Amino acid sequence: MEDGDGEEGAAKRTKLSAGDGGGGEDRLSALHDDLLVQILLRVGTSAAARTSVLSRRWRSLWCLLPELDFVSIADARAIRAALAYHGAPPLRLLLVSAVGATAGSVAEWLPLAARRLSGYLGLLNVVPKTRRDEDQEGAAAGEVLELPCFGSAANLALDLGFIAVALPRSGVFSRLTLLSLDNVRFHRPCDLGDAVSSPRSPFLKRLTIQNAHGLSNLSIHSESLLQIRLGGLKGLKQLNVVAPALSALYVISCFSDPLAMSQPVADISAPQLETLHWEDAFDPSSVRFGNMANLKCLGTHFYLAFGQEDFGHNGDCLRLLMPSTELNDLENEYLMEEMTMLPDIMFLGLTVLASGHAIGPSVFHVLRMSTSIRRLELATDIYSSNPQARAACSSSCTCDLPPNWRTEELKLTFLHEVEINNFRGTEHQIALVKQLFGWAAMLKDMTINFCHSITESTARKVCQMLLSFSRPEILMNFYIYQQTTSGFVCSKALMHRTKLVA
Amino acid sequence: MATGSGAAAAAADAEEKESGSRMITLTSNEGKAFVVTEASARQSATIRSMVDDGGCVDKGFPLPNVDSKTLARVIQYCDEHGNKEAHTVDERAALAKFDKDFIAELDADKAFLYDVTMAANYLHIQGLFALTTQCIADTIKGKTPEEIRTAFGIEYDLTAQDEEEIKEEDTHA
Numbered sequence A: 001m002e003d004g005d006g007e008e009g010a011a012k013r014t015k016l017s018a019g020d021g022g023g024g025e026d027r028l029s030a031l032h033d034d035l036l037v038q039i040l041l042r043v044g045t046s047a048a049a050r051t052s053v054l055s056r057r058w059r060s061l062w063c064l065l066p067e068l069d070f071v072s073i074a075d076a077r078a079i080r081a082a083l084a085y086h087g088a089p090p091l092r093l094l095l096v097s098a099v100g101a102t103a104g105s106v107a108e109w110l111p112l113a114a115r116r117l118s119g120y121l122g123l124l125n126v127v128p129k130t131r132r133d134e135d136q137e138g139a140a141a142g143e144v145l146e147l148p149c150f151g152s153a154a155n156l157a158l159d160l161g162f163i164a165v166a167l168p169r170s171g172v173f174s175r176l177t178l179l180s181l182d183n184v185r186f187h188r189p190c191d192l193g194d195a196v197s198s199p200r201s202p203f204l205k206r207l208t209i210q211n212a213h214g215l216s217n218l219s220i221h222s223e224s225l226l227q228i229r230l231g232g233l234k235g236l237k238q239l240n241v242v243a244p245a246l247s248a249l250y251v252i253s254c255f256s257d258p259l260a261m262s263q264p265v266a267d268i269s270a271p272q273l274e275t276l277h278w279e280d281a282f283d284p285s286s287v288r289f290g291n292m293a294n295l296k297c298l299g300t301h302f303y304l305a306f307g308q309e310d311f312g313h314n315g316d317c318l319r320l321l322m323p324s325t326e327l328n329d330l331e332n333e334y335l336m337e338e339m340t341m342l343p344d345i346m347f348l349g350l351t352v353l354a355s356g357h358a359i360g361p362s363v364f365h366v367l368r369m370s371t372s373i374r375r376l377e378l379a380t381d382i383y384s385s386n387p388q389a390r391a392a393c394s395s396s397c398t399c400d401l402p403p404n405w406r407t408e409e410l411k412l413t414f415l416h417e418v419e420i421n422n423f424r425g426t427e428h429q430i431a432l433v434k435q436l437f438g439w440a441a442m443l444k445d446m447t448i449n450f451c452h453s454i455t456e457s458t459a460r461k462v463c464q465m466l467l468s469f470s471r472p473e474i475l476m477n478f479y480i481y482q483q484t485t486s487g488f489v490c491s492k493a494l495m496h497r498t499k500l501v502a
Numbered sequence B: 001m002a003t004g005s006g007a008a009a010a011a012a013d014a015e016e017k018e019s020g021s022r023m024i025t026l027t028s029n030e031g032k033a034f035v036v037t038e039a040s041a042r043q044s045a046t047i048r049s050m051v052d053d054g055g056c057v058d059k060g061f062p063l064p065n066v067d068s069k070t071l072a073r074v075i076q077y078c079d080e081h082g083n084k085e086a087h088t089v090d091e092r093a094a095l096a097k098f099d100k101d102f103i104a105e106l107d108a109d110k111a112f113l114y115d116v117t118m119a120a121n122y123l124h125i126q127g128l129f130a131l132t133t134q135c136i137a138d139t140i141k142g143k144t145p146e147e148i149r150t151a152f153g154i155e156y157d158l159t160a161q162d163e164e165e166i167k168e169e170d171t172h173a
Helices: A007-012 A033-043 A045-053 A076-084 A103-116 A129-140 A192-196 A313-321 A360-368 A427-439 A456-469 B007-019 B045-052 B068-083 B089-107 B110-122 B126-140 B145-152 B160-170
Strands: A067-070 A091-099 A117-126 A155-159 A164-166 A178-186 A206-213 A217-221 A227-234 A238-242 A248-252 A265-269 A275-279 A287-289 A297-300 A347-352 A375-380 A417-423 A445-450 A475-484 A487-497 B023-027 B033-037
Touching: A033 A045, A033 B110, A033 B126, A045 A067, A045 B145, A067 A076, A076 A103, A076 B160, A091 A103, A103 A117, A192 A217, A217 A227, A347 A360, A360 A427, A417 A427, A427 A456, A445 A456, A456 A475, B023 B045, B033 B068, B068 B089, B068 B110, B068 B126, B089 B110, B089 B126, B110 B126, B126 B145
Parallel strands: A067 A091, A091 A117, A117 A155, A155 A178, A164 A178, A178 A206, A206 A227, A217 A238, A227 A248, A238 A265, A248 A275, A265 A287, A275 A297, A347 A375, A375 A417, A417 A445, A445 A475
Antiparallel strands: A475 A487, B023 B033
16 A cells, blocks of 8 residues: 555554454444545445444545545535545545535635645536526625635636636646636626736646626736637627647637627737637737747638628628638628638638528538638538428528539549538438539548438438449448437448449 | 576566466465466556566565455456456456456455455455445445445444534535
């Protein structure tokens, strides 16, 4: 046994040999603390806590657990009691899930957790939707959770259920590598940037802030950060990032709040950046990206193909993709024509929300401007749970216009690999795949991942049809998702052929 | 090996080590010697590190904390897991069946189960330790305190003050 015994532990130690064979004697309680803790770890926190009423020997044993999982016990006092136990070891894991916890109830145990935690803290505070509005008033009334400084924790993932929080003004998060804050209301004035920047979080590698209120100005200066993900920071007015090691930045729906309609102001200096997802309002006059010579992946806001464009999303997308082009007023009903050029792309990923309409015209339009691509990844309707989206539109629908995509020549001579996700095998989708075979004369590999709701027999029929359009030199891979007891985790190769029989 | 007398001997030694055919002697605290394959002995991380550090393989390993009865049972587990393959589905199923029968037999004799648990902990035999501690944990899970006391022969010795505290905790739980 590698580690030393506590005084109490040594006293409890027994000789490691078979005694009289047990009988009515309580040999379990005579086991060493370490062993009993190992057993209680397998019992789980809530059942382990109930062993505290067995006898004096068992009274506080469960408090020695190095991992605590309060997923089914939400009582703040029980959490506090376990964390406060004198002589307990550092915590490698603390999971708390609560329903409707308030700033006051979390404050009962969070400072103790900060003192003991060496590993991971996961907090999930589920707030019923009706309670959120009340809480907003509660926050105004002044109940604010003072976040302690976690001096030795490695990972913090807090979903606060819109509790109002204040960040510690001083202290170093000296071992923190991952910080994730969800559904959080920052109490003003809030200097999140100071807390996550290098002087106070010297080893922070990944930062995620999602669905936050009260953060109007975020300024991060970090030598260590590799990934920053900001989503739904309502009311964000200015973002400054200086991060020499950063490789991925995601900014999603922070500036584009339709109610605020504020000008996005940002200054990003991240010379090692490889992935940038700016799915947000974009204006090159106020959003400045420094040198990004290593950028490999650029993600944009969605683009509406049809409609009276009011929301500015298309403009955000186009300004990011066509920085040198003067945009006219976007008035056409078929909005794809506003997109007149794209950067030189090698791998193109397109997610299309078609809702049953034709995808051929708009995909053709994008491909026509991306003739140097080597790989195409196409996902269809992945966000749509609407059953109507699965039905095809009526035959009189104008979505299949303009029709040039069926007749006009398109040479994608470098395109070797195509992957299509969430494939349903609708008429519109099959028509597009058929055209792709014609456009990509050098195609070597095509993978079709069927939508999980497609039955195996339907998938097989669609496979046969696609194989009839294919060429012998193309490796065709088909996958369907089969429901297993643990959810949609099992992907099964339905067919896998290298050479087709003519 | 540090004790090897020449390149050829070292090579032969390495080959033997590779094939797992070398035999190792484990001695209980009652002085009884058990000769096992190296593959079987390597189930124990404690012995594995001593062997790899070039320890006294020839002299064997005395285990002053383990009695003969317990050691025999522990070796039964190590032989099964060390000497048999677990590559195919059938082989893994056979091992799972062995574990199930092994632990069912131990569970019937709690004192012996604790001895094997302590030996598995001392010898760092991860699989065996997981098997025995899980078995004890399963007995605790889903039972009332009174049922747990009965199952393990735990004596109720809480004081009035303890009971008061428990009552206090219960009102908040």
